[in-house]
Every structure is written in structure tokens, then in C-alpha cells.
Amino acid sequence: MSLYTIAKASEEVDLTPYTLRYYEKEGLLPNVTKDSAGRRKYHDDDLQRIGFIKCLKGTGMSLKQIKEYGDLYEQGKAKFKERNAMLEEHREKILQEIKTQKKHLKMVEAKIEMKI
Amino acid sequence: MSLYTIAKASEEVDLTPYTLRYYEKEGLLPNVTKDSAGRRKYHDDDLQRIGFIKCLKGTGMSLKQIKEYGDLYEQGKAKFKERNAMLEEHREKILQEIKTQKKHLKMVEAKIEMKI
DNA sequence: TCTTGACTTAGAGTTAACTTTAACTGTTAG
DNA sequence: CTAACAGTTAAAGTTAACTCTAAGTCAAGA
Numbered sequence A, B: 001m002s003l004y005t006i007a008k009a010s011e012e013v014d015l016t017p018y019t020l021r022y023y024e025k026e027g028l029l030p031n032v033t034k035d036s037a038g039r040r041k042y043h044d045d046d047l048q049r050i051g052f053i054k055c056l057k058g059t060g061m062s063l064k065q066i067k068e069y070g071d072l073y074e075q076g077k078a079k080f081k082e083r084n085a086m087l088e089e090h091r092e093k094i095l096q097e098i099k100t101q102k103k104h105l106k107m108v109e110a111k112i113e114m115k116i
Numbered sequence C: 001t002c003t004t005g006a007c008t009t010a011g012a013g014t015t016a017a018c019t020t021t022a023a024c025t026g027t028t029a030g
Numbered sequence D: 001c002t003a004a005c006a007g008t009t010a011a012a013g014t015t016a017a018c019t020c021t022a023a024g025t026c027a028a029g030a
Helices: A006-013 A017-025 A044-058 A063-074 A076-114 B006-013 B017-025 B044-058 B063-074 B076-114
Strands: B040-043
Touching: A006 A017, A006 A044, A017 A044, A044 A063, A044 B076, A063 A076, A076 B044, A076 B076, B006 B017, B006 B040, B006 B044, B017 B040, B017 B044, B040 B044, B044 B063, B063 B076
Parallel strands: none
Antiparallel strands: none
16 A cells, blocks of 8 residues: 655556656546645555556557547446456457458568578 | 559559559559559459558557668678568567567556446 | 549648747855 | 755646648549
8 A cells, every 4th residue: 555656656567757747637547646745645556557558559559549548447347348448458458359360460570480 | 473453452452552562662562563554453462562551550669660671672692681670570579579569558447447 | 414432632630759939946166 | 044956836838640721733424
């Protein structure tokens, strides 16, 4: 149940403080609190959420879609189905992407072997 | 040894004519010729080159780097080593990327199975 | 001959995702 | 007490990669 300043959180999740503020402004991090001086306090939950955001982003989901997912998440059980549908669709996208990457890998390897 | 108008080429490689002109302006397609009326004629070679550009781009290489690669390619045998070094480095990047995608896939699948 | 349609160019506009700036505030070490 | 520091905000700036607009050219069909 530890707390992180923006600097610490930034280090922890390997994103700049600018990016963390930006994600918050875009509504991706609705639960970040502030201390009495108005400074952000990141909880473990926030860091986990950022981790999952990075996962979705790393697999090509746009911030806009990630926010959509997050918004459904905020609505709890009621939106569980919709939310999971999004994830399952995304799962297919990742599987497709891995296939494409493997194909591209072969093309690059072929080019390397070509020796021309 | 067929020739393609920009419309046909565009259809063939699944990029808009705008994008094809843009790639050319950026120096990625130095061999596209023009007919007597000034209209672009795409050769099979050009289409193959576009195909490889799409492959590199699809695996996260920036147009700037793709141009660097293309420039080395234009210099022929003299730059073979440098050029292949680029590809081998990129090959590693793709392998790494596939690993990361697989990790992210597992995270998404775990979230799906979580049913919360 | 006239018009339609596919092309041409230079340059402006768009979008996503940051990234920085400017002006300011509250905390802390000397 | 004060200077340095780490944070705050709103808003402007940046970058990559397109995407579109405007004004014009050229060839082919009615």
C-alpha cells in the first residue's frame, strides 16, 4: 500500500512525468489522488493500471480505445461483457499481428540471405 | 514487365495514391518514371520495393530509416555490408518484438480469464 | 470542339501522442 | 528567512506519417 510521487511513479513505469500527466488529462487514470499541496500520489493500483495501459498500447491499441476500455472498467460488473468483448477482439488482433511479424521476419531473413 | 498507373499501383500495394506520392517525395522510391504527359509509371520493381517498404514499416522501422536503407541499396555492392548490418539489427528488433507481443498476449488472456 | 476524368504540383491541414514552456506554488535544507 | 527544488496548470509546440486542396495539364470520347 505504498505511495509514489510522480517522479517515483515515472521511474517505476518507465514513462516521463509529462506522459503520466497527459494520460491523466486524457482520462486514462481516473483514480490518481493529490496530497494537501495538490501533488499527485500514485497508488499500487495506479501503477498496475499504467502497466496494463502499456500492454494494450504496446500491442497497437490507441489511447482513445484504451480510454473506452478503462471507462467500461470503471462501470464495474455492469459492463463486464462489453469490456471482455473488447479484450477478446484485441486478443485476435495480437494473434494476427504476431503472424504478420513472423511473415515479415521471414522476408527480412530472406533479404539478408540474398547477399546481393 | 508490366506498367501500372498510380491508381493501379495503389490498388496493387494497398496504399493510397497520396501515400505513394508522399513516399516518392521522401526519396523512398527513386526509380519511378514518368510518361510523356508527366504521369507516373510503376514497374514491377517499384511494386516489389514498395512491398519491402511495407514489410519494414510493418515491423516498426521509421520511414527515415527505411530511406537510409534504400539509399544504401542504391549504392549497390559497395554498401552491402552496412545495408545487411541494418537488416540484421532489424531482425533482432523483430524477434524482440514478437517476444514482447507474446508476453502482452498472455497479459490480455489473463485479464480475459479473470472474469472480474 | 468541348468536356470529363485521371493525373500533376506545391503547399496547407490533420491526427496521435507526446513534449515543452511559462508562470506559479508549496516544502525543505542551510 | 530564503533559496533551491519538485511539483502544479493551461496552453503552445513538435514529430511522423499521412491526407487533402487548389490550380493546372493532358488525352480520349460524344
